[in-house]
Amino acid sequence: MITFEGTTRRYGRRTVVDRLSFEVAPGRVTGLLGPNGAGKTTTIRMALGLVTPHSGRVLLDGRPYRELARPAETAGALLDASSAHGGRSARAHLRWRAAAASLPARRVGEVLELTGLSAVAHRRVRTFSLGMRQRLGVAAALLGDPAHLLLDEPVNGLDPEGVRWIRTLMRDLAAQGRTVLVSSHLMSEMALTADHLVVVGRGRLLADAPLSDLVGDGTTLEDAYLRLTDAAVEYRGEPR
Numbered sequence: 001m002i003t004f005e006g007t008t009r010r011y012g013r014r015t016v017v018d019r020l021s022f023e024v025a026p027g028r029v030t031g032l033l034g035p036n037g038a039g040k041t042t043t044i045r046m047a048l049g050l051v052t053p054h055s056g057r058v059l060l061d062g063r064p065y066r067e068l069a070r071p072a073e074t075a076g077a078l079l080d081a082s083s084a085h086g087g088r089s090a091r092a093h094l095r096w097r098a099a100a101a102s103l104p105a106r107r108v109g110e111v112l113e114l115t116g117l118s119a120v121a122h123r124r125v126r127t128f129s130l131g132m133r134q135r136l137g138v139a140a141a142l143l144g145d146p147a148h149l150l151l152d153e154p155v156n157g158l159d160p161e162g163v164r165w166i167r168t169l170m171r172d173l174a175a176q177g178r179t180v181l182v183s184s185h186l187m188s189e190m191a192l193t194a195d196h197l198v199v200v201g202r203g204r205l206l207a208d209a210p211l212s213d214l215v216g217d218g219t220t221l222e223d224a225y226l227r228l229t230d231a232a233v234e235y236r237g238e239p240r
Contacts, residue, residue: 001025002047002148002179006056009042009203016042018203019056024181026147029174031194031211032183035229039203040183041079044150047181048077060148072101072144078151081133086126090117090136093125097140111139116165130157138166148179155189167193187222191215201229 002024009017017039024030034040045051047058049065057064060075068074084093094108112118115135120128128136134157141149151170155163170193174180184190190197190211197214199207206228207214214224 001059001061002150002181003059003062004043004047004056005059007043007046007053007058008055009039009046009051009053016203017046017053020200020203020205021056022198022205022208024148024179024198025196026179027174027177028195029170029180029182029193030196030198031190032181032198032200033185033187033190033225034200034206037202038200038229040200041152043200044077044079044152044181044183047150048075048079070102070144072103072146074144074146075148075150076141076144076146077149078134078137078141078154080152081130081137081156084125084133084136084140087124089122089124090128090139091121093136094139094143098143101144103143107143107145111142114142114169115139131159131162134158134166135162138169146178149173149181151180151182153184154182155184155186163189187220187225191221197221199225199228 004020004022007017007020008015020043032040032043042051046053047065060068065071065075091108091112094111095105098105098108112121115138117135117139125136134154138154154166158166170180170182194211196210197207215221
């Protein structure tokens, strides 16, 4: 269980996350949705101890991330697929990550196989497409075989086969009893992947409900999302 308890985060005078409270339960995929600037990435970074809330707290199985004895075995995350050193091979990058977290070296080969990167493990990361970098980021997140996965826009740059792969992976991980929190802008993909949705706007909670409660009777997830976030969009293109 990942628990957000009244978390608030400000940058200067701007409140990015505003008294946000919700739970991410194991055994299901929870989608974190919201317009640009809604606070989704900051929310995930607070869970990982990378950003400190000004008030409230985030707990992973009852403890803050920074108090975990072996954090890589509790939570894995994909935040920025471009963070891997371009001069390293995929295998070298994962070996470095495994060594830093005191994880067994055998996990490198296992996650390379799981993410379909075994054949290109020797290639330098700078030669990877964005989709391949996304897969490498997922591989790094899975190194510790964690109980919790937090993925920020994981399908970014993936081709249709890759999108289906990450969708299947997330659902398989949830079926194993893991906690999966994924942020995305793709309503069609979340409609196929998520069991539960948390919708935020201007840092505030707009909805926390099963997917089935937000759609139905001819209402699509996109329709429900646009209705919920209508007043929370910071800028608009063509009026709707």
